Amino acid sequence: MSSSKGKIGIVGSGLIGQNWALIFASGGYEVHLYDRSKELVDNAIEKTLATIELYDTKGILRGPLTKDDQKKLINPAYTLKDCVEDCVHVQEAVYEDLSLKIDVFKQIDACINNDRTTIGSSTSCFLPSKFTDNLNYKHNCLVVHPVNPPYFVPLIEIVPAPWTSLDAALKVRNLLEQVGQKPINMTREIEGFAVNRIQYAILNEAYNLIRDDVISPEDIDTVMRDGLGMRYAFLGPWEVTHLNARNFREYAKQFFKGLHNVSMTFKEPPKMYEDHQTTNKIAESLEKRIPLDKVEERKKWRDERLMELSMLKRKAPQ
Amino acid sequence: MSSSKGKIGIVGSGLIGQNWALIFASGGYEVHLYDRSKELVDNAIEKTLATIELYDTKGILRGPLTKDDQKKLINPAYTLKDCVEDCVHVQEAVYEDLSLKIDVFKQIDACINNDRTTIGSSTSCFLPSKFTDNLNYKHNCLVVHPVNPPYFVPLIEIVPAPWTSLDAALKVRNLLEQVGQKPINMTREIEGFAVNRIQYAILNEAYNLIRDDVISPEDIDTVMRDGLGMRYAFLGPWEVTHLNARNFREYAKQFFKGLHNVSMTFKEPPKMYEDHQTTNKIAESLEKRIPLDKVEERKKWRDERLMELSMLKRKAPQ
Numbered sequence: 001m002s003s004s005k006g007k008i009g010i011v012g013s014g015l016i017g018q019n020w021a022l023i024f025a026s027g028g029y030e031v032h033l034y035d036r037s038k039e040l041v042d043n044a045i046e047k048t049l050a051t052i053e054l055y056d057t058k059g060i061l062r063g064p065l066t067k068d069d070q071k072k073l074i075n076p077a078y079t080l081k082d083c084v085e086d087c088v089h090v091q092e093a094v095y096e097d098l099s100l101k102i103d104v105f106k107q108i109d110a111c112i113n114n115d116r117t118t119i120g121s122s123t124s125c126f127l128p129s130k131f132t133d134n135l136n137y138k139h140n141c142l143v144v145h146p147v148n149p150p151y152f153v154p155l156i157e158i159v160p161a162p163w164t165s166l167d168a169a170l171k172v173r174n175l176l177e178q179v180g181q182k183p184i185n186m187t188r189e190i191e192g193f194a195v196n197r198i199q200y201a202i203l204n205e206a207y208n209l210i211r212d213d214v215i216s217p218e219d220i221d222t223v224m225r226d227g228l229g230m231r232y233a234f235l236g237p238w239e240v241t242h243l244n245a246r247n248f249r250e251y252a253k254q255f256f257k258g259l260h261n262v263s264m265t266f267k268e269p270p271k272m273y274e275d276h277q278t279t280n281k282i283a284e285s286l287e288k289r290i291p292l293d294k295v296e297e298r299k300k301w302r303d304e305r306l307m308e309l310s311m312l313k314r315k316a317p318q
Numbered sequence: 319m320s321s322s323k324g325k326i327g328i329v330g331s332g333l334i335g336q337n338w339a340l341i342f343a344s345g346g347y348e349v350h351l352y353d354r355s356k357e358l359v360d361n362a363i364e365k366t367l368a369t370i371e372l373y374d375t376k377g378i379l380r381g382p383l384t385k386d387d388q389k390k391l392i393n394p395a396y397t398l399k400d401c402v403e404d405c406v407h408v409q410e411a412v413y414e415d416l417s418l419k420i421d422v423f424k425q426i427d428a429c430i431n432n433d434r435t436t437i438g439s440s441t442s443c444f445l446p447s448k449f450t451d452n453l454n455y456k457h458n459c460l461v462v463h464p465v466n467p468p469y470f471v472p473l474i475e476i477v478p479a480p481w482t483s484l485d486a487a488l489k490v491r492n493l494l495e496q497v498g499q500k501p502i503n504m505t506r507e508i509e510g511f512a513v514n515r516i517q518y519a520i521l522n523e524a525y526n527l528i529r530d531d532v533i534s535p536e537d538i539d540t541v542m543r544d545g546l547g548m549r550y551a552f553l554g555p556w557e558v559t560h561l562n563a564r565n566f567r568e569y570a571k572q573f574f575k576g577l578h579n580v581s582m583t584f585k586e587p588p589k590m591y592e593d594h595q596t597t598n599k600i601a602e603s604l605e606k607r608i609p610l611d612k613v614e615e616r617k618k619w620r621d622e623r624l625m626e627l628s629m630l631k632r633k634a635p636q
Contacts, residue, residue: 005506006624008511008621020355031351036562041355059562069463070588079432088566102367106599109567115606125576133527144557147546148562150547153544153545153549154545155540155541155544155545155546156363157541159407160320176440178491182540182544182545183538184533184540185533185534185537186532186533186537186539187531187532187533188532189606190527190532190583191579191580191583192528194533194537194538194541194544195358195541195545197522197523197527197540197580197584198520198524198538198542198546198576199521199546199555200577200580200581201519201520201522201581201584201631202516202519202520202555203559203577204581205515205519206516206517206546206555206556209508209512209515213505213574214504214505214506214508214512215502215503215504215505215512216503217556218505218554219502219503219512220512220516220556221510221553221554221555221557222324222473222500222502222554223473223475223502223513223554224516224518224550224553224554224555225550225551225552225553225554225557226472226473226500226636227465227471227472227500227513228465228550229547229549229550229551229552229553229554230382230470230551230624230627230628230631231471231546231547231598231620231624232542232543232546232551233547233548233550233623234543234547234549234620235539235543235545235547235620235624236538236539236540236541236542236543236623236626237517237520237521237524237538237539237542238524238535238538238600238603238604239539239543239604239607239608240517241521241619242536242604242608242613242616243608243613243616243620244466246613247604247605247610247613248600248601248604248605249597249601250598252590252591252601255596256536256590256591257591259514259521259590260587260588260589260590262509262514262518263518263519263522263587264587265508265509266416266515266519266587269578269581269584270345270578271578272570272574273570273574273575273578274579277536279567279570282556282566283565283566285556286556286557286560286565287565287566288387289557290560290561292565295560295561295564295565296511298560298561299368299561302549302552302553302561302633303633304632305551305552305630306548306549308551308630309548309551309552309627309630311547312488312626312627312630313548314621316623317587318543318628
């Protein structure tokens with residue numbers, strides 16, 4: 001079926017690829033889903049259509065279209081060419097393997113027939129310059145990194161390579177806003193992008209406090225889950241400070257000096273990869289709370305909570 | 319009215335003191351609220367009773383007791399002696415001013431008549447050793463730091479001075495768990511405790527990314543609010559990693575080396591207090607989003623969201 005909004009190609013039909021299909025169809029785009037075998041594609045299409053049914057039943061389907069209209073927008077692509085030709089945007093969602101990304105981007109680039117098509121990678125860890133060099137359309141290539149599960153956690157990191165055009169970055173931001181995600185733009189590529197840099201800053205300090213026997217692994221999880229994290233579900237770190245004093249400028253006056261003094265007691269980023277004792281202590285704490293045979297069940301629990309939270313956030317948008 | 323569970327003294331009748339009163343009454347403790355004038359005390363009692371009514375109407379009153387039983391547990395204390403005598407626990411909740419804390423703790427200490435009474439300070443920034451030295455009952459003194467608003471954000475940081483007994487720290491933890499909070503114990507005092515150390519680690523990296531023009535202040539808030547922070551409302555940082563791979567040990571194997579490599583690109587904690595340009599950029603971004611005359615309204619919005627989230631978390635406890 002053709003759509004009024006345009007065509008989106010998705011390369012890679014795993015969970016992330018299926019999520020991209022759901023998101024773009026919810027926004028009225030015609031989605032073409034490709035993978036390296038017909039079986040994979042058909043299987044993914046079937047699952048995606050079933051998810052639309054399920055979300056509709058649960059009352060959590062996104063977007064203004066009916067479930068049937070959304071289902072009509074989801075198409076299989078059995079060749080890469082069929083997937084990417086004439087697209088507004090192509091989104092890669094294959095495994096996190098650099099040589100695979102290089103290869104897939106080369107293949108996509110060879111099939112692109114329109115200089116207006118932007119090409120995003122779902123990678124969480126590879127800088128875009130590592131796999132988009134030497135391509136005809138490298139000015140249209142960039143990282144478009146979702147957070148799991150993207151249907152309920154709307155953040156998308158848009159990270160340009162040095163040769164990505166500003167026009168491409170802004171077009172992708174606009175497209176993602178249109179389909180209900182919350183994109184952010186980095187002005188240049190940087191290791192860890194923003195999400196993992198912030199996450200790692202937290203993990204480093206949490207690890208040092210455990211290694212130095214200041215606090216237990218369980219208790220540091222509680223600090224976030226039942227304290228800081230509840231605010232962060234609704235407010236970014238700067239807005240938290242804006243509301244924690246009379247306003248941000250007052251917060252800066254009152255607390256920036258003390259903040260710096262505390263920060264000067266931080267230790268070096270820990271070499272977690274060679275500190276087996278601390279790592280083992282954290283592992284044992286986690287395995288006591290969520291035994292290995294309960295991890296999958298717990299992931300479902302997490303996704304249900306994220307779904308509920310996303311409904312709460314939609315009801316009271318910022 | 320006397321209570322089967324015991325008596326709690328609260329010194330300081332502002333918002334935090336009132337929240338402590340609500341929390342302990344919800345758990346069946348007899349609360350005695352003191353401040354430096356009868357007018358302040360009576361006013362705070364009136365507000366606390368009205369809050370119980372309001373929460374009952376909204377269906378968000380905590381604990382197994384009816385609103386009337388909870389109201390009966392809340393008493394004024396017009397002398398410090400009446401407030402703290404025969405208490406299970408005394409909780410200080412006066413302004414954040416070190417000389418005031420020193421003075422108030424000296425006065426409390428002089429009125430204590432039972433070596434089993436623990437004495438907590440609500441301070442978010444002063445190490446307990448700074449205001450509990452030279453007291454008769456210093457082994458029972460410690461920091462018991464809530465997060466705003468404590469009725470809905472249950473985390474409590476328990477921080478001992480070098481002379482605080484382990485017994486006192488564990489008794490306070492037990493007491494707080496009984497009344498439905500989520501206490502964590504630090505084994506020793508450390509600048510910023512755990513909450514602010516984690517918060518400052520985030521703010522430092524967020525500040526550096528803005529200063530270096532990698533990302534805008536709005537976008538870094540989005541990274542947390544619509545990404546990382548949604549998970550942190552339900553999972554601590556370690557549990558996030560346990561669920562982001564097959565399990566934590568797999569996460570460690572796959573990502574710890576990369577995590578360290580990214581972390582080695584982190585810069586020094588910024589001297590925010592002397593970088594007026596970056597601070598001003600953040601301030602302008604916040605004031606555009608939440609103008610100064612809307613900050614109070616936004617605080618109410620935040621507290622309503624936290625209330626809703628706390629109900630969600632109670633429905634699906636971890």
